Amino acid sequence: MNDMDKIEMGVHLCDVHLKNPVIAASGTVGFCDEYQGLIDFSKVGAVSLKGLTLQERAGNEGVRICETASGMLNSIGLQNPGIDAFLMQYLPKIQALDTVLIANIAGNCMGDYVEMARRLANVKAIKMLELNISCPNVKQGGVAFGVYPKDIGRIVRAVKKVCKQPLMVKLSPNVASICDNAKAAQDAGADCLSLVNTVHGLAVDLDKACVIVKGGLSGPAIKPIGLRQVYEVCKAVDIPVVGMGGIKNAKDALEYIACGATAVQIGTAIFSQPSVLQETVSGIQEYLRKKGLNNISQIKGVIK
Amino acid sequence: MAKDYLTKVIQNKSLAKEMVALRLQVEGEFPDLAMGQFVLIQVPGRPDIVLRRAFCIADYDKASKQISVVFRVIGEGTAVLARVQAGQELQVILPLGSGWDMTKYQTQMEAPIRHIWLVGGGIGVVPLCGIPKEYPQFDYTSLLGFRGKDDSVLAAYFDNSQIATDDGSIGHQGMVVDLLRPAYDKQKPDLILACGSVPFLRGLKNIQTQGWLQSTQNTPIPIYASFETKMACGVGACMGCVIKVDGQKKRVCKDAIFDLTKVEL
Ligand SMILES: Cc1cc2nc3c(=O)[nH]c(=O)nc-3n(C[C@H](O)[C@H](O)[C@H](O)COP(=O)(O)OP(=O)(O)OC[C@H]3O[C@@H](n4cnc5c(N)ncnc54)[C@H](O)[C@@H]3O)c2cc1C
Ligand SMILES: Cc1cc2nc3c(=O)[nH]c(=O)nc-3n(C[C@H](O)[C@H](O)[C@H](O)COP(=O)(O)O)c2cc1C
Ligand code: FES
Secondary structure, three states: OOHHHHOEOOEEEOOEEEOOOEEEOOOOOOOOHHHOOOOOHHHOOEEEOOOEOOOOEOOOOOOOEEEEOOEEEEOOOOOEOOHHHHHHHHHHHHOOOOOEEEEEEOOOOHHHHHHHHHHHOOOOOEEEEEEEOOOOOHHHOOOOOOOOHHHHHHHHHHHHHHOOOOEEEEOOOOOOOHHHHHHHHHHOOOOEEEEOOOEEEEEEEOOOOEEEEEEEEEOHHHHHHHHHHHHHHHHHOOOOEEEEOOOOOHHHHHHHHHOOOOEEEEOOHHHHOOOHHHHHHHHHHHHHHHOOOOEHHHOOOOOO | OOEEEEEEEEEEEEEEOOEEEEEEEEOOOOOOOOOOOEEEEOOOOOOOOOOOEEEEOOEEEOOOOEEEEEEEOOOHHHHHHHOOOOOOEEEEEEEEOOOOOHHHHHHOOOOOOOEEEEEEEHHHHHHHHOHHHHOOOOEEEEEEEEOOOOHHHHHHHOOOEEEEEOOOOOOEEOOHHHHHHHHHHHOOOOEEEEEOOHHHHHHHHHHHHHOOOEOOOOOEOOEEEEOOOOOOOOOOOOOOOEEEEOOEEEEHHHHOOEEHHHEEO
């Protein structure tokens, strides 16, 4: 046994054991199969799969991505095959992966979320649900579910009634008070929280005088935003928090964990460096070893 | 299956003003490649550039484990890549995309493929240039469009080529689509393979809808086209690169190359 093996990297996210605290963020590795050969998912704590909707969704028209300084804007619009096609065609191909699979669900209305949680309730390969409440809610005039504490409470309570897996609620950073929203989710029964989703942003073409992409900003540019919100939410709630936003290496991940996160998710950094998930895991181990620590929990929340 | 390869720059050659050819040596086992496939290169030393840059494979050699890309400097990423030195290392994901597949196109045609047109605009000619080497059994006519004499250096990669330039500094002054009719009257192709910017491919599609591009069997000549859209993952995971094909959003990185009649431009 070498030094590395003695370091305990496992974390408990609610009842679910992850072999390490590094999770692939929803929407960035699809349903895993596209990244086979580039990412060894068995080395990753968990994967949050591409956001699912009840019906198939064609996603947004026009240009969907635009690189910006230290980040990128996306406006994919949740293009996905729908939950049934996912269960029939995609899940069978990945359920044997030696990692924890998290289904990320998004809806147009409360009924959609509840119905999806119901359809996933007995799916053994899905160990956790991540409720994406930061997408536009058509039935409520385009306001996202995740904006007001009252709406968050309603939707989390409704989903909790039917879902059998632990429920992770993914919070939007584009809100008045992230802590009020986090507490509303906790009070309604959320088992853990993940934050942040992308930050509202815009890229324009000056010469053509038009919008290039109006969408969500991700990548290193948003790390200070994510870090602050995670730091504050960790103080405000008792349930575990999964931190994300701009993580590109072990140092970034450790900063989130030191601010109180139990685990982290990495998204955009995968595009330029598919090995970033594994490298973050080994980088965290290396850091702990250097510091003479033997358990990831010893770093958690050390920044007060 | 695509992998992230460590490569070493063997040569960085300036072909013309702001046009660069990089030859890269791939470490480890050399993958099976096809012309028309592309690679994603990490912009070295620039963690603030969060996406890799996509380039078509211009040439490859299995024996020496080398690939070449040819690109135009248009922004920061390509400017950095234009300055890499021989010996420097680059992370490159390859092979990506599907590549030209004559066997597949043949199954959708009645008459055998004999004569192929390669129709490209600007830097878009790159994915076409290796086709004759890979499929030597066919005859080719290349109809190429460039801005001017400078970037027309790429025509040197083609044997039997006709050129149009915007400024008339070489070849026909005008658009590459102007070359189609005379070439057609001389010899009808069985198949057309195309690549270029969206406006370029839109122009080609307009000609196609005029209806006169008929084969010797009086059937429409199929046009297969390779597209460029902004990409993040390059492997089919992010859904960032889609175009509309047959009413559905298809991934340019994964589902390409497309039958031009079916693409909404
Ligand atoms: C499949 C594919 C194959 C390509 N093959 C070639 C090739 O063989 N030779 C060549 O010169 N160019 C090719 N391109 C275009 C090339 O990727 C862009 O020119 C390059 O990304 C520009 O980067 P930049 O930082 O210099 O430009 P910037 O304009 O600063 O880039 C800003 C952002 O836009 C993206 N972008 C800009 N232009 C394009 C474009 N035309 N297509 C896609 N993304 C773009 C960049 O990747 C970057 O994320 C290809 C593109 C694709 C998608
Ligand atoms: C292309 C792309 C697609 C995304 N799709 C989803 C999605 O389907 N569901 C979701 O909850 N978050 C989605 N996200 C947000 C990420 O999961 C993550 O919250 C965000 O990108 C911040 O992390 P990062 O800076 O590490 O990328 C997406 C992000 C990107 C860049
Ligand atoms: S670039 Fe991600 S799906 Fe094509």
